Amino acid sequence: MRYLPHTNEDVTEMLQVVGAANLDDLFSSIPEECRFKGELNLPPDMTEWELTDHMTALADRMASPPGYRIFLGAGSYPHFIPTSVHYLLGRSEFSTAYTPYQPEISQGTLQAIFEYQTLTARLLGMEVANASMYDGASALAEALLMAIRIERGKKTTVAVSKLIHPHYRKVVQTYFKPTGYRIIELPYLPDGSTDLSAVDEIENVAAIALQSPNFFGCIENIKAASDKAHALKALSVVCFTEPLAYGLFKNPGSQEADIVCGEGQSLGIPQSFGGPGLGMFASLNKYVRNMPGRLIGQTTDQDGKRGFVLTLATREQHIRRERATSNICSNQGLCATMSTMYMASVGGTGIRKLARLNLNKAEYLKSELKKAGFRMPFERPGFNEFVVEFPKGFESTYQKLVGKKIVAGIPIECHYPELAGHYLLCATETHSKADMDALVKEVTS
Amino acid sequence: MTERAGTTGLIMNEPLLWEKTKPGRMGISIPKSDVAAAPLDPEFVGEGPNFPDLSEVDVVRHFTRLSQWNFGVDTGMYPLGSCTMKYNPKIHEKIAALPGFAGAHPMLPPDLAQGILRIMYELEQFLCEITGMDATTLQPAAGAHGELTAMLLFYAYHKRKGEKRTKILIPDTAHGTNPASAALCGYASIPVTSGHDGVLSVEAVEALMDEETAGIMVTNPNTLGLFEENIRKVAEVVHGKGGLVYGDGANMNAVMGIVKMGEIGIDAIHLNLHKTFSTPHGGGGPGSGPVCVRKHLEPFLPVPRVIKNGDDYALQYNRPDSIGKIHAFHGNFGILIRAYSYILSMGRHLKTASQHAVLSANYIKERLKDVLHLPYDRPCMHECVFTDKNQEDFKITTLDMAKRLMDYGFHPPTIYFPLVVHGAIMIEPTETEPKENLDQFIEAFKVIVKEAAETPELLREAPTAPKVRRLDEATAARKPCLCG
Numbered sequence: 001m002r003y004l005p006h007t008n009e010d011v012t013e014m015l016q017v018v019g020a021a022n023l024d025d026l027f028s029s030i031p032e033e034c035r036f037k038g039e040l041n042l043p044p045d046m047t048e049w050e051l052t053d054h055m056t057a058l059a060d061r062m063a064s065p066p067g068y069r070i071f072l073g074a075g076s077y078p079h080f081i082p083t084s085v086h087y088l089l090g091r092s093e094f095s096t097a098y099t100p101y102q103p104e105i106s107q108g109t110l111q112a113i114f115e116y117q118t119l120t121a122r123l124l125g126m127e128v129a130n131a132s133m134y135d136g137a138s139a140l141a142e143a144l145l146m147a148i149r150i151e152r153g154k155k156t157t158v159a160v161s162k163l164i165h166p167h168y169r170k171v172v173q174t175y176f177k178p179t180g181y182r183i184i185e186l187p188y189l190p191d192g193s194t195d196l197s198a199v200d201e202i203e204n205v206a207a208i209a210l211q212s213p214n215f216f217g218c219i220e221n222i223k224a225a226s227d228k229a230h231a232l233k234a235l236s237v238v239c240f241t242e243p244l245a246y247g248l249f250k251n252p253g254s255q256e257a258d259i260v261c262g263e264g265q266s267l268g269i270p271q272s273f274g275g276p277g278l279g280m281f282a283s284l285n286k287y288v289r290n291m292p293g294r295l296i297g298q299t300t301d302q303d304g305k306r307g308f309v310l311t312l313a314t315r316e317q318h319i320r321r322e323r324a325t326s327n328i329c330s331n332q333g334l335c336a337t338m339s340t341m342y343m344a345s346v347g348g349t350g351i352r353k354l355a356r357l358n359l360n361k362a363e364y365l366k367s368e369l370k371k372a373g374f375r376m377p378f379e380r381p382g383f384n385e386f387v388v389e390f391p392k393g394f395e396s397t398y399q400k401l402v403g404k405k406i407v408a409g410i411p412i413e414c415h416y417p418e419l420a421g422h423y424l425l426c427a428t429e430t431h432s433k434a435d436m437d438a439l440v441k442e443v444t445s
Numbered sequence: 446m447t448e449r450a451g452t453t454g455l456i457m458n459e460p461l462l463w464e465k466t467k468p469g470r471m472g473i474s475i476p477k478s479d480v481a482a483a484p485l486d487p488e489f490v491g492e493g494p495n496f497p498d499l500s501e502v503d504v505v506r507h508f509t510r511l512s513q514w515n516f517g518v519d520t521g522m523y524p525l526g527s528c529t530m531k532y533n534p535k536i537h538e539k540i541a542a543l544p545g546f547a548g549a550h551p552m553l554p555p556d557l558a559q560g561i562l563r564i565m566y567e568l569e570q571f572l573c574e575i576t577g578m579d580a581t582t583l584q585p586a587a588g589a590h591g592e593l594t595a596m597l598l599f600y601a602y603h604k605r606k607g608e609k610r611t612k613i614l615i616p617d618t619a620h621g622t623n624p625a626s627a628a629l630c631g632y633a634s635i636p637v638t639s640g641h642d643g644v645l646s647v648e649a650v651e652a653l654m655d656e657e658t659a660g661i662m663v664t665n666p667n668t669l670g671l672f673e674e675n676i677r678k679v680a681e682v683v684h685g686k687g688g689l690v691y692g693d694g695a696n697m698n699a700v701m702g703i704v705k706m707g708e709i710g711i712d713a714i715h716l717n718l719h720k721t722f723s724t725p726h727g728g729g730g731p732g733s734g735p736v737c738v739r740k741h742l743e744p745f746l747p748v749p750r751v752i753k754n755g756d757d758y759a760l761q762y763n764r765p766d767s768i769g770k771i772h773a774f775h776g777n778f779g780i781l782i783r784a785y786s787y788i789l790s791m792g793r794h795l796k797t798a799s800q801h802a803v804l805s806a807n808y809i810k811e812r813l814k815d816v817l818h819l820p821y822d823r824p825c826m827h828e829c830v831f832t833d834k835n836q837e838d839f840k841i842t843t844l845d846m847a848k849r850l851m852d853y854g855f856h857p858p859t860i861y862f863p864l865v866v867h868g869a870i871m872i873e874p875t876e877t878e879p880k881e882n883l884d885q886f887i888e889a890f891k892v893i894v895k896e897a898a899e900t901p902e903l904l905r906e907a908p909t910a911p912k913v914r915r916l917d918e919a920t921a922a923r924k925p926c927l928c929g
Binding site: 001003004005006010011014017018019023026027028029031034035036039040041043044045046048051052054055056057058059060061062063064066068070072074075076078080082084086087088090091092093094095096097099100101102103106107108109111112113114117118119121122123127128129131132134135137138165167168170173174175177178179180219246247249250251254263270271273274275276277295296297298299300301302303305307309311312313317318320321322323324326327328329330331332333334335337340343344345346348349350351353354355356357359360363364381402407410429430432433434436 | 505519559574601622629631633847
């Protein structure tokens with residue numbers, strides 16, 4: 001086996017040094033009644049070439065671009081990724097290292113993540129960002145727990161918009177179940193934004209959480225939510241699934257959000273069936289000691305040279321044990337590095353152009369569908385996705401489209417029973433006018 | 446000694462990204478617009494982020510230089526204890542990047558995602574077989590996330606029985622994340638002291654286990670690299686009081702094909718695919734922390750579950766006892782695919798991998814125990830733990846020796862962990878390190894021990910070969926500079 005370098009001679013020599021007669025002897029400290037006597041029932045080992053054939057055949061059974069035209073967003077977005085980003089990520093000095101516990105020989109990871117923290121803070125308009133969380137959903141759960149922690153557990157209710165991604169809300173519920181903390185969902189208005197009026201009825205609110213652009217693709221009034229939260233001496237938590245939108249639209253920080261978190265997959269990370277993505281997490285400086293996750297800080301070495309280290313570790317589980325701000329240990333470091341490469345590649349000039357292009361594409365598809373007679377129930381402006389109401393019996397059209405290798409959005413009725421026949425569609429820079437025209441032609445024929 | 450692995454070379458300085466910016470440069474090819482510009486409502490428009498403008502060559506050179514300041518498994522021996530820094534096969538990178546996988550949307554209708562669902566279904570089966578468990582969830586994104594998932598399962602299990610338990614037992618030789626994971630579920634951690642032989646005694650558990658206690662979190666093999674030989678009896682005690690046994694499987698690399706955790710009283714175990722199953726550690730992640738459980742915990746697993754109907758795979762959501770979702774989608778699928786590929790490549794050799802991992806650790810233990818203090822002199826599993834006790838007279842610490850190892854071209858072992866051993870040096874060589882490298886490592890350590898006695902200043906000044914020397918961590922924490 002090519003990953004196992006010990007030859008029979010090596011094994012014999014080493015066993016002699018150890019004083020064991022054979023390999024089984026090495027496990028003498030495991031009591032007889034704990035040992036598994038049989039053979040593992042696994043498929044016979046494959047050669048590299050057999051494995052490649054097997055995996056290629058499985059990959060070919062997936063409805064992915066370029067074979068398929070996929071108009072799905074909802075937290076996972078198709079975007080072009082420069083070849084240079086893939087190439088750089090292939091540097092195994094990044095990928096085969098671990099958490100930079102030994103800073104002297106980990107400066108590559110450390111500087112890259114320091115740059116990630118900085119670019120993230122700039123993108124979101126916040127003062128400080130951590131080194132990443134697992135994904136947008138767990139980041140939101142941790143943000144809400146952090147808000148309650150900041151309130152020292154005195155306020156234990158969070159108000160969560162119903163227009164936050166339904167999966168994210170489910171993850172929050174899972175994290176909250178054993179805590180006894182309360183989650184109150186805020187309804188939405190006819191224009192596709194969150195109805196904040198319900199907040200006044202709620203007592204003990206630690207945080208108000210919105211997503212912008214929200215699950216319907218609409219831009220929320222974050223400033224109004226922040227004002228409301230601050231009037232109640234609560235925190236304004238903003239989450240997102242499509243950070244590219246902040247290349248064009250106002251970021252949450254400029255609208256006085258206190259904690260901002262979400263999914264960074266759009267920033268140069270392949271969709272990969274939803275993971276690994278990138279949980280982005282940022283806040284105001286004054287809350288940094290309540291933040292979950294790792295932080296990289298700048299410092300100097302013995303000779304006064306600039307360098308970077310893991311810092312403020314006293315918040316973390318390996319020092320503080322059960323009183324830690326979170327249990328997170330491994331994060332999404334390589335994805336954070338990848339997004340840094342991407343953000344550096346698009347730059348300030350590029351991200352604006354790219355965001356504008358996303359808006360234009362989605363607006364084009366929207367207007368063509370409108371022209372074809374379909375209703376867009378939510379008027380609030382959006383970015384690169386939107387909800388459309390298709391007529392009764394659209395399921396068969398949807399299947400017909402699949403036959404033509406077009407996936408026409410996601411039905412959202414399972415999450416919003418009042419929205420039967422409504423679909424969430426997405427168009428990005430990867431969708432050509434011809435793709436969109438084909439979709440419109442097929443749904444109307 | 447023979448020639449050192451570590452040497453110096455030309456290393457380039459490189460500023461921070463924004464120190465290189467030149468407005469007007471761009472490192473991405475913007476697609477041509479084939480649609481009209483949509484009107485923009487100024488009420489919503491912002492300024493856009495202050496990102497640096499760089500060309501493609503600027504970006505490539507920047508990250509290439511940064512990469513050269515890093516030490517990875519591909520660079521050299523990385524014996525970081527409890528982290529299983531084994532070799533990461535290159536074919537897995539190519540497979541994960543196949544467009545069918547890399548471009549797959551997580552909310553595709555299941556009939557359009559059969560390839561991936563089959564991989565997930567089969568990987569669950571493989572992990573069940575390796576652990577001796579009945580069902581697996583692949584959703585947790587890392588080991589600690591798996592621990593949390595397991596604690597949520599425990600909570601849901603007890604709740605279903607109409608019980609609310611408030612405590613959890615955690616031995617002092619368990620992994621560091623365990624107490625924090627339990628705390629997220631509202632469990633108070635009750636520490637259990639391990640015996641003088643480094644393993645849990647049945648009596649210690651018996652004395653603490655009661656009907657208020659949800660169960661115990663056992664890392665097995667434990668962080669001293671020792672097999673918890675009383676595990677069956679410990680499990681009986683815990684089960685006797687209605688509790689559950691959680692196995693932290695971070696150290697599974699020692700016992701694949703040798704111990705089936707489901708057969709020795711463990712009710713739930715998480716695996717670290719980035720450790721045992723060879724997926725790259727990525728400078729801190731992404732990992733993957735599937736949780737395997739016995740039958741009685743299966744109803745509580747996160748949704749959706751991948752199920753098989755005939756030849757087709759589907760996703761099942763309707764499971765009333767499920768704890769819900771722990772990840773937005775299906776976990777770190779890109780990592781799952783690498784672990785699946787690894788298991789298919791290894792097959793029966795997985796057992797050999799564990800045997801060789803244990804052999805290598807014992808070999809290092811035997812060859813270094815004359816010069817380094819070995820607190821538990823008994824056969825170890827896949828890692829061995831020394832201390833700096835022999836160097837105390839020279840005022841040389843574990844940290845000094847670790848830093849000096851860098852100058853010799855090795856990544857240091859895990860240091861000052863586990864906490865039960867003062868000045869711990871925890872060495873996990875893994876099965877993929879050739880014997881010649883193990884010998885070179887042993888030789889380097891012996892030279893360092895000699896230096897500690899004769900020229901201790903070399904150690905206190907170490908490292909001198911890397912790009913930077915010891916860093917001022919105190920100032921970094923006192924006056925944090927977290928954003929440039």
